[in-house]
Amino acid sequence: MIARPVKAVVLLFPITKKYEAFCKSEEAEIIRSGQTVSPDLYFVRQTIPNACGTIGLLHALINNKDVLDLRDGPLFRMLERTMNKTPDERAAALEADQDLAEMHKLSSVDGQTEAPSADDEIDLHFICFIEKGGNVYEMDGRKPFPINHGPTTGDLLMASKQVQYII
Structure with missing residues (x-):
């Protein structure tokens, strides 16, 4: 059983040509039609x-x-420095943050499998889904902006029905 409430879902999935094509059309539609994004959302490229x-x-x-x-630590310090920055400025700050770089390096080699080199071509990708302001957001740093998938009942696991196209 999974404890509730679920505050975030991190999904690992294979990137396919079909998924890439879908992302391009989704991005174009959002650029054309617009979307509502919570001002409280933190997104980094x-x-x-x-x-x-x-x-x-x-x-x-x-x-x-x-x-x-x-209230303390590298994540808090990064948040304080970048809260009012753009997603691209946040990415630059992340690249320059030695504390978080070290944490990333340590966590990426921890576990039972060998971590890939940063230069390796990888066809698997992690994205995150969160709830903010009553809506489900897809947080994919490869995309130029978060994707608002619409209202949720507050149970993020049940919101997976809204993102079945990925699975």
């Missing part, structure tokens, strides 16, 4: 190769800072 897992975790943690104790 992924500019570091093979760091999608770290970016997904950052999205999950920072966007739930209200229920976490982030």
Whole structure:
């Protein structure tokens, strides 16, 4: 059983040509039609190769800072420095942050499998889904902006019905 409430879902999935085509059309539609995005949302672009897992975790943690104790440490300091920055400025700050770089390096080699080199071509990708202001957001640092998938009942696991196209 999974404890509730679920505050974030980090999803690992294979990137396919079909998924890439869908992303392009979705992005074009959002640019054409627009979308509502909560001003409280924290989104950072992924500019570091093979760091999608770290970016997904950052999205999950920072966007739930209200229920976490982030009063100290590298994540809190990054948040303080970048709260009023653009997603690209946040990415640049992340690239320059030695504390978070060290945490990323240590966590990426921890576990039972060998971590890929930052230069390796990877066809798997991590993204994060969060709830903010009653809507489900897809947080994918490869994209230029978060995607608002619409209202949720507050149970993020049940919101997976809204993102079945990925699975």
